[in-house]
Amino acid sequence: MFVLEKQRQRAPSARSLQTRARILDAAELVFAERGFEGASIRDIAHLAGVQVGLVAHHGGSKEELFHLIVARRAGELSRLRINALEAARASAPLDLATILDCFIRPYVELAQGGDSHWVAYGRLVAHVSADPRWRDLAAECFDRTAQRFIAEIAALFPGAGPGTVAAGQVYAVSAMLAHVHSAWRIGALSPGSDAVGLDRLIAFCTAGVYAILTSDG
Amino acid sequence: MFVLEKQRQRAPSARSLQTRARILDAAELVFAERGFEGASIRDIAHLAGVQVGLVAHHGGSKEELFHLIVARRAGELSRLRINALEAARASAPLDLATILDCFIRPYVELAQGGDSHWVAYGRLVAHVSADPRWRDLAAECFDRTAQRFIAEIAALFPGAGPGTVAAGQVYAVSAMLAHVHSAWRIGALSPGSDAVGLDRLIAFCTAGVYAILTSDG
DNA sequence: GTCTATAATGAGATAGAC
DNA sequence: GTCTATCTCATTATAGAC
Structure with a gap:
């Protein structure tokens, strides 16, 4: 080299x-x-x-720069998530809570670990997800890993429709992003709360996803 | 007049x-x-x-114009939500699913009803929520109604901490916004799905909020 | 690789005619 | 109330010196 x-x-x-x-x-x-x-x-x-x-x-150019920084962190985060998933699978059969934990925890721990760049990345993802202008960028950076997790979840709930799994994934991601970049809103709406709550977030997503998957089909 | x-x-x-x-x-x-x-x-x-x-x-000015359009729809939507809540209370004791339904359904039905301006409003709210620059605007336009619903939920779960209720509210709102303005992502991740799913969204939020409130304190 | 200077474009705001 | 024209400023991108 x-x-x-x-x-x-x-x-x-x-x-x-x-x-x-x-x-x-x-x-x-x-x-x-x-x-x-x-x-x-x-x-x-x-x-x-x-x-x-x-x-x-x-x-x-400005657009190339934007693309560059989103893709850089997305790639790193995807590796962390997939690694977590493989490690979890090696130690025990995967259940829904574990799969969602592998998706959510790596990012939230980075964001809450004091690295402002990972908090910033969450906002970037929110911008990208909200604006159809970045549809291709989102597909390139997020879809592969998202599809991987969707497939893992779908395997656990054979009766659920694919749209239901995808919806659960999108809802969970949005809650995760809100957890990080709207922490100020949670604080504003409830003065004096602890404001950590990663386990709470995962519990929320797990229960929500479980509910829509089991009531489906 | x-x-x-x-x-x-x-x-x-x-x-x-x-x-x-x-x-x-x-x-x-x-x-x-x-x-x-x-x-x-x-x-x-x-x-x-x-x-x-x-x-x-x-x-x-540009800022005044932005403020104007956000406040206009926020006020109208708040009235619809409060009206739904009062109507529901009049017919039966409120439970969690009903409260969340009263919050989520009015907006999502408007957005899915074919009025592009209500879809646009969802994106506006996402912009406002994501950017601390609009903190005051968010407080002015959203907080009163949000607090009202938080209080209703908190009354049902006396053991839960206020931060937990607020977190549930924020997660639910983010899932609701994702449902509307990231519908394209759900579709991209699951080709050929129905993509309506208002009841599914409410089920997701209810189960998630219920889970974190009952495991709390 | 780094920095300076500038070109070319588009922005928000406003004054004044009708 | 409406419309035209213009002012002033900030932006991206780039050419060229060091």
Whole structure:
């Protein structure tokens, strides 16, 4: 991997990689905070501490940059989820609560672990899911893993229609995102609550999904 | 109400009211489709079929216009929800499923009834809920009714903490919004499904809320 | 790779004619 | 009330110096 032909081909210097990472990280925060249209390349550059032109240099156009940062985290998160699923399957037969736990817990623990970029990613996903403009991006980044989990759940409930499983998945994801990025709303509606509640979230989703799957067909 | 002093004070003509309504309706669709920053006054004017200057004349600044259209529908929807709650209470003691039904059904039926403006309103609410920038607007437009429903639910489950009830409410609302504005995702994940499923949505929320309330405290 | 400067576009808001 | 025209500002993207 470490070829020494820096003369012939451009080998990204450590400095370059660091700049690129700073730009992507800043873009993540700004896009999440203000949405695609509300974010400006200037804000991203300012937050990253680089010059405006560098953003285009490392991230391409605004749309390419957006695509880049969503795909980056989506890929990482998908791996974590699939790994959790495989680990759980290795230790015991999968049940509904475990499957949903494998989907929900990796992300929520990252988001609640103090990494603002994972909180930001949740908002990004909300933006992508809400806007049909990002339909292709959503399909590319989310669908493979979502389909995988849907198939696992469907295998447990052979009588349920595919639309019911998909609906449960979408509802669960939306509750998960609300849990992270609308925590301020929960707090506003109930002053003085604990506000952690990952197990509570998973219990909510499990009971909801179970209810619609067992009443189906 | 119909005073005849059109000479002294400006009495809005029928034409004016119609123009104003067209502008508000167009703004609703454009804001919902592209978000606050992504929407342009020019697009709104074009969709409404009026000149650009008229938007500012009838809607004020861009922020005022946004506030106006959100508050308008939120007020109407709140009335429908409270009316449903009172009607249900009059006929039978309230249970959890009924309370959630009174909250969810009025909106989803409007959105699924073919009125694109109510679908658009769902997207607007998603934008408002996701962006802390609209915290005050959310508090002004949503909190009173949400608190009312939270209180009704809390009365049924005296042992549950207030944070749990609020969390259930937020999860249910997010699932409801996902049901409407991410219907395309459910369809994408399960080709050929029916895609109506209001009862299914209410069953999901009821089971989820019930689960976290009964396991609490 | 990095930075400066600028081009080209589109935005919101407003003044004034009709 | 309506419409035209324009002001001012911020945006993305890019060309070129170092």
